[in-house]
Amino acid sequence: MSEADGTAGAPPWETPRVRDLTTWDAAGWAGLRVVVAGIGASGFSAADTLIELGAVVVVVDAGATEENEAKADTLRIVGAHAVLLGPDHAASLPLVDGEQADLVVTSPGWRPTQPLLAQAAAAGVPIWGDVELAWRVRIREDRPTAEWLTITGTNGKTTTVGLTESMLLAAGKRAVAAGNVGTPILDVIRDPQGYEFLAVELSSFQLHWAHSISPLASVCLNIAEDHVDWHGSYEAYLAAKASVYERTRIACIYNIEQRETEAMVEEADVVEGCRAVGFTTGMPSISMMGVVEDLLVDRAFIEQRKDSAAELASISELGEVVPRHLVANALAAAALVRAAGIPAAAVRDGIRAFQPGDHRIxxxxxxxxxxxxxxxxxxxxxxxxxxxxxxxxxxxxxxxxxxxxxxxxxxxxxxxxxxxxxxxxxxxxxxxxxxxxxxxxxxxxxxxxxxxxxxxxxxxxxxxxxxxxxxxxxxxxxxxxxxxxxxxxxxxxxxxxxxxxxxxxxxxxxxxxxxxxxxxxxxxxxx
Known part of the structure; x- marks a missing residue:
């Protein structure tokens, strides 16, 4: 791992107009000209947030469906400058109040080659995803700022996010799963009470459009060929997944049994002092999470890790059918929360309390x-x-x-x-x-x-x-x-x-x- 020093030149998502937009209360949101690409769950949430911030918002979606029309009516009522539906509107970057946009916030499903986004990139207009916007507005004067634990991987994300949330709740923390699962992340950010921790599931699409997230801990569970049609190549997909580790502050969690994830950590720019912590379904070495007989154990977040391990839970507590990859997911979740200071007892209690969704083993x-x-x-x-x-x-x-x-x-x-x-x-x-x-x-x-x-x-x-x-x-x-x-x-x-x-x-x-x-x-x- 190398340390991020912040000395590089300004990247394309950091124009002077948006560079200082790093808190909810930043003055620059007012009057900011923004195009929101997509009116699905994340796009609607992004538009609603930006309108609340005082931005001048134009929303674009190729689908002129009855559902989209209803969402458009709602956004117009709350103050959207315009909502443009239909394929013609998605074919080019619209003007906002007669001028070029200062920012585009895209829904994750929109490919970088989509004409509107390609035109924005060519014109030097910054492009963010809803996750990037959420990171920018997470700090506000009237509520707590949550720590982020970020999870990606080709498979197992939703399970690991759910387990992470359950362990945090078992420790008495105000926490919630967000991002690519459940509630749109901007809706979570705007919760009036705020949260202590967010367990954030990130798809490769979301990571492609996320530029400045600095999580407490992060993990790429695994990697295999997928979504090549969206990214254009396996290498680009791999790079998007690897970006989950960038700017991590406390611990980068990686899969011992998949060398690619370890290489991602080795090449990531992280905050000084960040640790690399592996997880394995076999016997763990020092600074790893693993399995001893039928027990999940921690040899990473204990003082005596050189010659001992802390028991976390038994494999049988994971359920009736416990495939190997479920064990791996539980260890990854445990590593994330242990990096956040959660006690071992809460890991076991979180596993016991975890209620899985349908359609997964x-x-x-x-x-x-x-x-x-x-x-x-x-x-x-x-x-x-x-x-x-x-x-x-x-x-x-x-x-x-x-x-x-x-x-x-x-x-x-x-x-x-x-x-x-x-x-x-x-x-x-x-x-x-x-x-x-x-x-x-x-x-x-x-x-x-x-x-x-x-x-x-x-x-x-x-x-x-x-x-x-x-x-x-x-x-x-x-x-x-x-x-x-x-x-x-x-x-x-x-x-x-x-x-x-x-x-x-x-x-x-x-x-x-x-x-x-x-x-x-x-x-x-x-x-």
């Missing part, structure tokens, strides 16, 4: 010797690989919108675990090709509507294919193929939007279809 039923698991949140190969590694004999329900990734390594790694595969997705060829190359003897079922002539599946029905009927077929096929001792694992390794509205919709359809079979189950801790 969720036990749906266990009947007839077959375990049914919903991991619809496994939307890429890296996440699906972690799920598959947790079970020895699997009927795998997989497929969906692939986002251009390769499945060869995934199938090659787990071919020996596969009893059979049931494929979803309008285009099953990416997964089907990998299966034919690396698991040619594994039975594969395809829905008859795909008309590929391959696979053993088939209902013979001419009824229209709906999301529900598709999942009912997949569950019926999986039930036909499963044997005593098998796990039916719905871990698609793909996005859902080709056949479902979201990963949550897909997971709910799976649970409903399993339930219709008469299975009764319990919900496990998430991964």
């Amino acid at each position: 969720q036990v749906v039923a266990n009947e007839g010797g077959v375990l049914w698991i919903n991991d619809s949140k496994a939307t890429n190969p890296h996440a699906a690989s972690a799920s598959l590694a947790s079970f020895s004999s699997v009927v795998w329900i997989a497929g969906g919108l692939s986002k251009g990734v390769s499945y060869d390594d995934l199938v090659k790694t787990h071919a020996r675990r596969l009893r059979a595969v049931v494929l979803l997705g309008e285009d099953p060829e990416p997964l089907l090709g990998a299966l034919s190359r690396h698991a040619p003897d594994v039975p594969v079922s395809l829905h008859p509507s795909l008309h590929t002539g391959q696979g053993s599946g088939g209902t013979g029905s001419s009824d229209p294919v709906t999301s529900d009927s598709l999942m009912q077929w997949a569950v019926a096929e999986a039930g036909r193929l499963a044997r005593d001792g098998d796990t039916v694992l719905m871990a698609p390794a793909a996005a859902s939007m080709d056949q479902f509205s979201s990963y949550a919709h897909r997971g709910a359809a799976f649970m409903a279809a399993v339930g219709a079979r008469g299975g009764q189950g319990t919900t496990a801790k998430e991964s």
Whole structure:
């Protein structure tokens, strides 16, 4: 790690007009001309905040939907200068009160190559995301200033953020999860009571547009190819994730089992005195969090770390099904809060109190010797690989919108675990090709509507294919193929939007279809 000294030349997001906007009470917000790109949850929150600060705000979104029109009406009522909806408005940078904008605040989903953003960059207009804006206004005279614990990674972010929040609450701290999960971060910043700690989930998109965050502690849980279509290359995606460590003050937490995250820490510009702390699901060395027998332990934040470790919790306290990556997530969360001075007892209490969301290594039923698991949140190969590694004999329900990734390594790694595969997705060829190359003897079922002539599946029905009927077929096929001792694992390794509205919709359809079979189950801790 190198120390950040702040002597570099002014970056493109620090023009003289915005350079001193570092507190809520800064005088420069009044009259600042701002274009807000996007009217979704984060864009709406950003616009509302900027209007409250006294800025002159123009909001732009390509979608002229009924929902967006309703949001636009609200923003106009509270004082937006203009709200421009429709694709033509998103094609160029609009003037604000007749002049060029001083600042653009973009929603995280907008790509850097989007015409409005590209034009702003070419004109030298600073571009921030909502997280950058939140960092700039976090300090205000009438309420406490929260410490930030920042979490990113290709997979496991939401679980780790939730565990971090739970541990902080168990210690009696006023804390909340924010950012890419739950409440938009600017809504949290504006809470009248304020918070002591924020557990901030950051996507690669949000990190791309965040320039000055200086968290108390930070972590990149893991890294694998994802969102290359947005970033333009894997290298750019990697760089965005690595930026979570920049300007960290107390501890950079990294994954011992993934060298890339350690390299990110080594190259990060951090505040003097910041420590590098690893986590591992194996035996920890000094300055690490890890596992001894069935216990989570701390060898980083105790005085006698050279020859001892502090017990934090037992693995069994994480839930009914505890895959390896859930252990890693818990250790990362523990490292974050221990860096913040949270006692070991609160780590255990936080793990015990943690209430996971659905669709993450969720036990749906266990009947007839077959375990049914919903991991619809496994939307890429890296996440699906972690799920598959947790079970020895699997009927795998997989497929969906692939986002251009390769499945060869995934199938090659787990071919020996596969009893059979049931494929979803309008285009099953990416997964089907990998299966034919690396698991040619594994039975594969395809829905008859795909008309590929391959696979053993088939209902013979001419009824229209709906999301529900598709999942009912997949569950019926999986039930036909499963044997005593098998796990039916719905871990698609793909996005859902080709056949479902979201990963949550897909997971709910799976649970409903399993339930219709008469299975009764319990919900496990998430991964």
